Amino acid sequence: TQLLEQSPQFLSIQEGENLTVYCNSSSVFSSLQWYRQEPGEGPVLLVTVVTGGEVKKLKRLTFQFGDARKDSSLHITAAQPGDTGLYLCAGTNYGQNFVFGPGTRLSVLP
Amino acid sequence: EAQVTQNPRYLITVTGKKLTVTCSQNMNHEYMSWYRQDPGLGLRQIYYSMNVEVTDKGDVPEGYKVSRKEKRNFPLILESPSPNQTSLYFCASSSHSGANGYTFGSGTRLTVV
Numbered sequence: 061t062q063l064l065e066q067s068p069q070f071l072s073i074q075e076g077e078n079l080t081v082y083c084n085s086s087s088v089f090s091s092l093q094w095y096r097q098e099p100g101e102g103p104v105l106l107v108t109v110v111t112g113g114e115v116k117k118l119k120r121l122t123f124q125f126g127d128a129r130k131d132s133s134l135h136i137t138a139a140q141p142g143d144t145g146l147y148l149c150a151g152t153n154y155g156q157n158f159v160f161g162p163g164t165r166l167s168v169l170p
Numbered sequence: 171e172a173q174v175t176q177n178p179r180y181l182i183t184v185t186g187k188k189l190t191v192t193c194s195q196n197m198n199h200e201y202m203s204w205y206r207q208d209p210g211l212g213l214r215q216i217y218y219s220m221n222v223e224v225t226d227k228g229d230v231p232e233g234y235k236v237s238r239k240e241k242r243n244f245p246l247i248l249e250s251p252s253p254n255q256t257s258l259y260f261c262a263s264s265s266h267s268g269a270n271g272y273t274f275g276s277g278t279r280l281t282v283v
Contacts, residue, residue: 091270093271093272100277100279101277102260102262102276102277103260103274105273148213158272160205160212160213160214161212162212
């Protein structure tokens with residue numbers, strides 16, 4: 061069974077600070093995705109990474125896929141209260157049994 | 171607007187009373203899936219469907235049924251709900267077997283008393 065771990069589990073920071081959250085596995089994935097979920101709503105896709113070493117940027121968010129395609133990181137620059145939410149990573153191997161990590165709950169205080 | 175629509179958003183029912191949660195997508199996606207989300211356990215896949223008339227078990231299928239008679243609809247059926255099925259349920263759809271990302275519905279919060 062493929063498992064994804066995320067760290068930290070909880071993170072509370074002040075507006076303007078930078079942060080990095082991590083998604084790790086002992087398994088290789090063909091693609092990995094990051095989602096953000098707000099309370100009472102469904103997760104919303106932020107990015108998909110498919111190539112080892114790939115870096116994608118989405119405004120103040122930078123996503124990196126590990127060279128071995130087993131891990132990923134999400135870095136947020138100058139966090140804002142609107143970044144508050146649950147960040148989920150998810151991996152799949154060519155569409156087989158999609159796996160989600162437990163999430164990192166981020167709180168950005170004004 | 172491209173979306174996944176779940177109904178109802180909230181449901182309180184009693185043990186043993188059959189219920190169906192509907193899910194419909196308007197993006198012509200082949201792949202659809204049901205998840206439940208519980209505190210401390212994250213999102214766990216219940217059932218998924220690769221296409222019409224093709225369904226398969228996920229990680230936690232016990233106590234649930236699904237059907238995929240049409241491409242757009244993927245209902246979740248609880249034949250005899252029990253309190254341990256109290257949870258937040260999400261339907262999701264994607265093209266290419268999920269590899270390009272899911273579109274999730276807004277969720278159904280189910281309470282079984």
